[in-house]
């Protein structure tokens with residue numbers, strides 16, 4: 001067994017302490033990073049890592065004021081999808097999924113001249129419909145859906161567009177958003193169809209934040225005063241399409257600039 005040798009007092013004395021001058025000349029050993037202390041573990045994360053602060057919710061008076069301004073600027077807002085009746089509106093909205101209204105409007109006049117009722121659309125047939133709408137994205141699936149929903153309207157609704165959500169959502173190619181647009185425009189119901197523009201405007205401004213379109217829709221229904229609900233859909237879409245643009249919102253031209261909670265808005 002090896003024994004540890006303990007330095008004697010004399011030996012210990014002979015280990016001279018470095019002089020001040022020597023200390024100055026000897027570079028300090030580089031510090032090894034210390035393990036984070038308890039305090040630093042619990043201290044606040046860097047600003048960039050912190051969750052963004054939730055903006056203050058709009059007060060009812062602010063929401064009222066925003067819609068009062070929208071109404072004053074555009075008392076009778078209109079959708080931009082061309083149609084001649086409830087049926088052609090339904091078809092146009094189905095065709096507009098993941099496509100622009102302008103793109104749909106280029107294709108539908110030729111289609112609706114030939115088929116502005118479910119019976120005429122069924123008679124036209126899927127191949128011809130597909131050919132007429134081939135400039136619109138997802139045209140194959142959409143042609144199939146348009147003919148199938150027309151058949152269903154004839155079979156189950158006397159060729160009429162139903163005015164209730166459940167029946168509409170049962171039609172091929174018709175989801176909640178499409179049903180909301182048809183209920184609002186064709187039947188005057190105070191529904192709000194949350195598209196990409198409404199979703200962005202509602203979240204960005206803090207008016208009705210939500211993680212998905214349904215959350216935003218339900219929030220808007222809670223906060224928009226009843227007298228503005230019928231047209232809220234169009235005001236918010238038009239605001240998103242022409243003012244609160246996705247990439248470069250036109251904040252200086254915005255009539256709700258002072259109410260908007262977006263931290264990056266321009267004055």
Ligand code: SF4
Pocket residue numbers: 204205243244245249250251252254255256257258260261262265266
């Ligand atoms: S101020 Fe800017 S970000 Fe806010 S709603 Fe208006 S355009 Fe959109």
